[in-house]
Amino acid sequence: xxxLFNIFYQFGDSLAFLLLxxxxxxxxxxxxxxxxxxxxxFITVGAYGTVVSGKVFNLPLxxxxxxxxxxxxxxxxxxxxxxxxxxxxxxxxxxxxxxGISLIVSQSFLVIFGPSYEGLQTPMGNFQLGEFSYSEYxxxxxxxxxxxxxxxxxxxxxTSFGTLARATIENPSISSSMGVDVKNVYTITFAIxxxxxxxxxxxxxxxxxxxxxxxxxxxxxxFITVVTAGASxxxxxxxAAAFLGTVQTSVTFFYKSTIGLIxxxxxxxxxxxxxxxxxxxxILKTRSK
Amino acid sequence: xxxxxxxxxxxxLIMFSSVKADTIKLGILExxxxxxxxxxxPKIHAYELAVKEINAAGGVLGxxxxxxxxxxQSDNRRFQEFARRLIKKDKVDVVFGAFSSASRESIRGIMExxxxxxxxxxxxxxxxxxxxxxxxxxxxxxxxxxLVPWMMDKYGKNVYTIAADYxxxxxxxxxxxxxxxxxxxxMVGEEFIPLDVSQFSQTIQKIQKAKPDVLMTLxxxxxxxxxxxxxxxxxxxxxxxxxxxxxxxxEHRRFAPPALENMYVTxxxxxxxxxxxxxxxxxxxxxxxxxxxxxxxPNEPYINMESANAYNAINLYVNAVKKAGTTExxxxxxxxxxxxxxxxxxxxxxxxxxxHHGSHTIFLVEVGKGHKVSIPKVWKDIQPYxxxxxxxxxxxxxxxxxxTPSNPPSN
Numbered sequence: 001x002x003x004l005f006n007i008f009y010q011f012g013d014s015l016a017f018l019l020l021x022x023x024x025x026x027x028x029x030x031x032x033x034x035x036x037x038x039x040x041x042f043i044t045v046g047a048y049g050t051v052v053s054g055k056v057f058n059l060p061l062x063x064x065x066x067x068x069x070x071x072x073x074x075x076x077x078x079x080x081x082x083x084x085x086x087x088x089x090x091x092x093x094x095x096x097x098x099x100g101i102s103l104i105v106s107q108s109f110l111v112i113f114g115p116s117y118e119g120l121q122t123p124m125g126n127f128q129l130g131e132f133s134y135s136e137y138x139x140x141x142x143x144x145x146x147x148x149x150x151x152x153x154x155x156x157x158x159t160s161f162g163t164l165a166r167a168t169i170e171n172p173s174i175s176s177s178m179g180v181d182v183k184n185v186y187t188i189t190f191a192i193x194x195x196x197x198x199x200x201x202x203x204x205x206x207x208x209x210x211x212x213x214x215x216x217x218x219x220x221x222x223f224i225t226v227v228t229a230g231a232s233x234x235x236x237x238x239x240a241a242a243f244l245g246t247v248q249t250s251v252t253f254f255y256k257s258t259i260g261l262i263x264x265x266x267x268x269x270x271x272x273x274x275x276x277x278x279x280x281x282x283i284l285k286t287r288s289k
Numbered sequence: 290x291x292x293x294x295x296x297x298x299x300x301x302l303i304m305f306s307s308v309k310a311d312t313i314k315l316g317i318l319e320x321x322x323x324x325x326x327x328x329x330x331p332k333i334h335a336y337e338l339a340v341k342e343i344n345a346a347g348g349v350l351g352x353x354x355x356x357x358x359x360x361x362q363s364d365n366r367r368f369q370e371f372a373r374r375l376i377k378k379d380k381v382d383v384v385f386g387a388f389s390s391a392s393r394e395s396i397r398g399i400m401e402x403x404x405x406x407x408x409x410x411x412x413x414x415x416x417x418x419x420x421x422x423x424x425x426x427x428x429x430x431x432x433x434x435x436l437v438p439w440m441m442d443k444y445g446k447n448v449y450t451i452a453a454d455y456x457x458x459x460x461x462x463x464x465x466x467x468x469x470x471x472x473x474x475x476m477v478g479e480e481f482i483p484l485d486v487s488q489f490s491q492t493i494q495k496i497q498k499a500k501p502d503v504l505m506t507l508x509x510x511x512x513x514x515x516x517x518x519x520x521x522x523x524x525x526x527x528x529x530x531x532x533x534x535x536x537x538x539x540e541h542r543r544f545a546p547p548a549l550e551n552m553y554v555t556x557x558x559x560x561x562x563x564x565x566x567x568x569x570x571x572x573x574x575x576x577x578x579x580x581x582x583x584x585x586x587p588n589e590p591y592i593n594m595e596s597a598n599a600y601n602a603i604n605l606y607v608n609a610v611k612k613a614g615t616t617e618x619x620x621x622x623x624x625x626x627x628x629x630x631x632x633x634x635x636x637x638x639x640x641x642x643x644x645h646h647g648s649h650t651i652f653l654v655e656v657g658k659g660h661k662v663s664i665p666k667v668w669k670d671i672q673p674y675x676x677x678x679x680x681x682x683x684x685x686x687x688x689x690x691x692x693t694p695s696n697p698p699s700n
Contacts, residue, residue, distance in 0.1 A: 006494065013490040115327045116511065116538075121545040122522035132497045133524040138490060207518055208487060209544070211511040213324075217487040252491050257482045258454055260491075 002130040009134055010253065012142035014245035019145040020204070022225035022237060023152070024197030025122040029226055030233035031156075031169050031189050033091050037098040039222055040215030041105040042194050046072045046201025048109060049172035051210050054120055061123050065202035070197055076194020080187050088186060095271040117210040122280060141203060148199065153234050155192075165189055224268045230278020243267070312355035313616055314346075315340065315603070316375035318386035318396065323363025324510060325388040328537040328593060332410070333358070334586045335596035336385060339603035341585065349607050350614065357381055363388075365395040367635040375402040382616040385602055388595070389509075390414060390457045394691070397422060406618045408606065410598040412557075414460035415646075415673075416692040418681035421618065423625060424646045425602040426595065427476065427557045429464035430675045432532040435651050435668050436555040437468045437505070440530050445502025446474035451492060451516070452507035454481040460693050461507045461532065467694050477501050477548050480524065487512040489519045493630060496525065506531045514540060514634075517548040528553065535559065539591040540604075541660040552656040557649040558597035558635040565664045571650065573637060578634035601633040603648070605640060626684045636669070642684040646673035 010057035036042075049068030053073060054057055059067065079101065087094040094182045124136035167175045168185040176182045200218065208214060229236030247267045252260030275282050317336055320329045340354045343475060350352060358381045359371040363621055368387065375381045376399070383406040385392040390413050399405040407422045416426035417614045441448065448469045452458030462479060469476055478499040480492060496504060504527045517540065529552040536556035541549050563575035578600070582592055608631055610616055613624035630639035636650040653666040680699035681688060692698050 010491050010494065013488070017488055030522060110322075116543055118543050119518060119545050119548075121547075122518055124522075126522060126524035128524070131500065133496055133526075135490075135519070135522040135524070207522065208515040209511045209518070213511065217485075217512050217515075220485070249491065256480055257486055257492065261483055261485070 002132065005129060006132065007249075009139065011245055013138055015241050016142045016145040018221050018225045018241040018244055019149060019237065020141070020200040021221040022223075022229070022241065023145075023148065023233075024195075024200060026224045026226050026229060026233035026237055027196060028190060028193035029153070029163045030229075030231060031165065031193075032088060032186060034087060034094045034190075035091055035098070036193070038064075038079075038102040039098075039197055040219040041102045042072055042076065042197030042215070043201035043204075043218050043222065044106065044109060044212065044215035045075050046198030047205035047208075047210060047214050048113065048117070048201075049198065050202040050205045051117060051120055052113070055118065061120065061206065064120075065199075065205075068202040068205070069198040072198025072201065073191050073195040076191050076198075078125045079194075080190040084190060085183070085186065094106075104210050106215070113212065115211065115245065119208070119210045120206040122206045137207070144203065148196070149238065152192075152196070156234060161185075161188070219268045224264065228268055228271050228278050230242055230275070230280035230282075231282035232284065235283050236278050236280030239283070243271075243279070293592060297552060311352055313350075313352050313383075313610070314355050314357055314379060314381040315606075316379060316381035316384040316386075317356055317358040318361050318368055318371050318375070318384065319358070320363040320388050320392075321360040323361075324365045325561075327539075327543075327593060329388050331589055331591060331596040332388075332599045334589060335582070335592075336603055338585050339600045340584055341547060342581070343603070343607055348476075349610050350616075354607075356476040361386070361392065365392050368392045368396045372399045373403075376400075376405050382406070382618075383621070385410060385599065385605055385606075387411065391455065393417075394456070397689075404618055406606075406621055410602045411595050412536070412598075414457050414693075415464070415675065417462065417690075418676050418692060418698060419689045420683050420687040421622060421689075422645060423602075423605070423640060424673075425598045425605065426647075426648055427532075427555070427598075427649050427651070428673050428675070429461060429532070431557070431649050431651055431671045432555040433461075433464050433468050435666075435671065436530050436532070436553060436653065437465060437503075438472045439666065440503045440528060440553055441469070441472055441474050441654060444528050446472075447477045447500065447502045448474055448505060449478040449496055449499050449503070450476070450505040450507065451480045451482060451496070452505075453509040453513060454483050455509075457509060458482075458507050462505075463694050465505050465507075474625050482508070482513060484510050485512060487515045489516045490523070492516070493520055493523050493525055496527065501527060503527070504529045507533060509533060514538075514544075517544060517552075521548045521550065526551070530554070534676060535654055535656060537593040537661075539593060541662065542591060544660075546658070546660045549656045549660055550658060554654045554656075555651050556594045556654055557651055558594040559652070559662075560592040561654075561662045562635065562652060562664070565662060566667070569665065571652075572633055574632075574636065583622040597634040597675035601631055601638050602633060604631040604633065605629055605638070605647070637681050641673055641677060643682045644673055644676035645683055646676065648672050 027033050028036045046068045049071035052065045053067040054064035062150050122137050126133050126135050172182050229240035247262045251263040319333050344353050361367040385408045393409050409424045411426040450462045450465050451460040506529050535554045563572045566572045572613045609621050609624040609629045613620040626642040638647040651668040652664050655663045679697040
């Protein structure tokens with residue numbers, strides 16, 4: 001029983017981290033083909049928004065987190081209006097531009113808030129099971145990750161906004177001629193992607209050291225999950241995160257963290273080699289047969 | 290007209306040559322920005338404090354001290370670039386600096402090749418035995434041979450180590466292993482963690498499974514520092530021992546409690562010394578040091594142990610130059626090898642002629658409830674004995690190597 005719960009906890013923890021790290025990036029990349037190298041900085045904005053508002057205004061944690069997310073959405077909207085909107089359909093240019101944004105943002109955080117900021121305490125408590133003890137908040141994160149993914153799926157697959165968004169992404173000029181406000185759809189989708197990165201930052205802020213480079217801790221996991229997931233984020237994200245999470249947890253369990261990190265990168269190389277369209281490519285192919 | 294030009298040129302020449310003769314140039318390479326800036330900025334200020342005080346007292350050999358400083362940005366390539374510039378272009382008399390062991394090793398070779406006197410003023414994994422290098426920071430035999438047996442006595446003999454996966458962590462873990470064995474303990478586990486890792490759920494469970502009495506955390510950098518918050522929220526509750534936290538980047542002030550509660554660190558100085566120790570030598574010296582420091586830098590967030598080491602380094606150098614009567618490198622090295630000492634912020638530091646490392650007062654710092662600091666034990670005059678005992682004797686025989694317990698000089 002304890003053994004099974006341990007497997008659930010470790011696997012779930014790894015899955016939640018990969019899902020939450022990737023989710024904002026997946027929306028922006030999957031829906032709009034913008035390779036957002038500033039993804040880590042969106043997470044940083046969410047984390048700092050949470051911690052700073054929590055400290056300065058003495059807000060309770062959930063409200064501080066909501067504040068962090070709102071700040072990130074506003075930040076995303078401003079960037080979209082100023083820079084990103086000129087880069088749709090230009091994936092390589094978007095790499096250079098978002099990389100520049102990432103450098104500017106992380107250095108600005110360093111200048112404004114200094115090399116480190118006092119963190120918040122992890123909420124909820126811990127409980128004991130046999131010889132192990134577990135953080136309740138970490139288990140909460142597992143469920144939150146799945147709920148967010150479900151809501152996102154619902155938004156893009158079941159609502160009228162979702163239909164408009166998918167139509168716009170599929171063929172902007174036809175959608176436009178059918179009366180869809182394409183620019184507006186892009187802006188909202190980008191804001192959703194930014195907001196999701198903000199959610200990640202807000203959720204992990206109380207568990208990590210608050211430094212200007214906090215977002216960098218997510219960036220590798222985010223990109224490998226999105227690459228493994230493939231073009232359609234809603235179809236591929238969960239199997240990709242589950243696969244990578246299994247590789248990492250089992251290898252780290254039997255060997256060491258270093259080997260776990262190597263294993264996950266090797267797994268990604270194999271996936272790109274044998275499933276160039278990622279898990280979503282595989283699933284859509286089998287479905288269409 | 291011609292006369293005026295000649296006069297101007299000659300007076301310029303005289304001015305420049307006299308400027309050159311009038312100052313002793315101290316090259317400083319420290320990470321004012323980047324990853325290590327939190328721990329390094331107070332260190333830079335300590336160099337400046339020492340230089341200011343010495344100049345106010347009239348300088349050395351009738352000359353003033355002059356700092357030539359570059360920001361190495363926590364980047365080893367910058368270290369190499371600026372090290373070469375200090376030697377070739379600025380022609381400094383001595384170089385002080387480096388925080389991480391990786392950055393020290395990136396410039397030590399350049400210093401040795403350029404026959405430049407070099408002071409490394411940081412706690413580190415130990416073992417550098419180099420004719421032109423002097424170390425004023427604490428080493429494992431000073432930090433671990435005090436801390437580990439004390440914790441094993443208090444909590445039990447089963448020890449687990451988690452360490453950053455690079456030269457500092459690997460060699461420090463080797464020291465812990467050796468000291469645990471010498472004291473009749475058992476290593477129940479050891480894990481080396483890449484510097485990129487920021488999520489520790491699995492590590493925490495592995496530790497719980499091994500049931501250690503003492504957990505040594507030799508973690509480095511902002512990402513790995515997330516371990517403390519995560520272990521507290523998981524309720525790990527095992528006493529932690531370390532040589533890196535509190536004394537460098539003052540995590541006990543920066544992190545919300547209870548992340549660091551139940552942590553023990555051995556340091557050769559921290560600014561709380563005079564708050565915790567209410568009277569006596571250490572109280573007076575620390576209080577005086579902090580007062581002078583704050584007079585110059587009133588907004589310094591924390592005066593850490595490396596700032597005491599930096600302050601001591603400049604003073605040790607100056608004492609040696611006084612004794613040698615010159616700034617010529619080998620003469621100063623000889624003077625430093627004559628047992629030069631300085632009475633610093635935490636008492637007398639004496640340079641060991643064999644290993645070129647300094648002796649230290651070691652304070653055992655306990656981080657308690659609400660991150661309140663106490664000092665349950667003080668060891669006076671702890672020697673950097675290991676290199677000397679195992680065959681490094683720089684006063685007799687020049688060497689330029691770094692040794693470890695499994696690779697001692699005698700082999």
